[in-house]
Amino acid sequence: MPYETTWSDRGVHWRYYGDVTAAETRLADAEFYGDARADRSIFQLIDLRDVTRLDFPEHDQELTAAIDGAASISTPLVRVAFIVPDDRFDEALKIYLELINRTSWSARIFTDPQTAEDWCERRGENPISESRRRFVAGGSGA
Numbered sequence: 001m002p003y004e005t006t007w008s009d010r011g012v013h014w015r016y017y018g019d020v021t022a023a024e025t026r027l028a029d030a031e032f033y034g035d036a037r038a039d040r041s042i043f044q045l046i047d048l049r050d051v052t053r054l055d056f057p058e059h060d061q062e063l064t065a066a067i068d069g070a071a072s073i074s075t076p077l078v079r080v081a082f083i084v085p086d087d088r089f090d091e092a093l094k095i096y097l098e099l100i101n102r103t104s105w106s107a108r109i110f111t112d113p114q115t116a117e118d119w120c121e122r123r124g125e126n127p128i129s130e131s132r133r134r135f136v137a138g139g140s141g142a
Helices: 022-033 036-040 058-074 087-100 113-121 127-136
Strands: 003-007 011-021 043-055 079-083 106-110
Touching (some): 011 022, 022 058, 043 087, 043 113, 058 087, 079 087, 079 113, 106 113
Parallel strands (some): 011 043, 043 079
Antiparallel strands (some): 003 011
């Protein structure tokens, strides 16, 4: 597999490398959803800096966003951060980003790993605004 998975208390980190296909990203997703820790996760940190080619066509972006969007009902407010070396993967992520950001999940692209991690961990954010967002998304605010 062209990825490594590392879990933290609050989410999952994937580091991809080499040539990556949509099918391989779905395998990682299946592992995530099959793990009990996914129910407590608030983020997915996806590091693409060592990827040479990302094959993630429009249909696969739509499919992945639909799967994640369905998961957003029971696991709201997950943040998905893509760490990229530059803008070469923007087109391969565009549809996914547009669709997933219509759910209770949020997704962004970053070039700086620390900024991505800070965003995922909600460092420096007002906890009251996060509670308000949880309430609007149908969660308890806890």
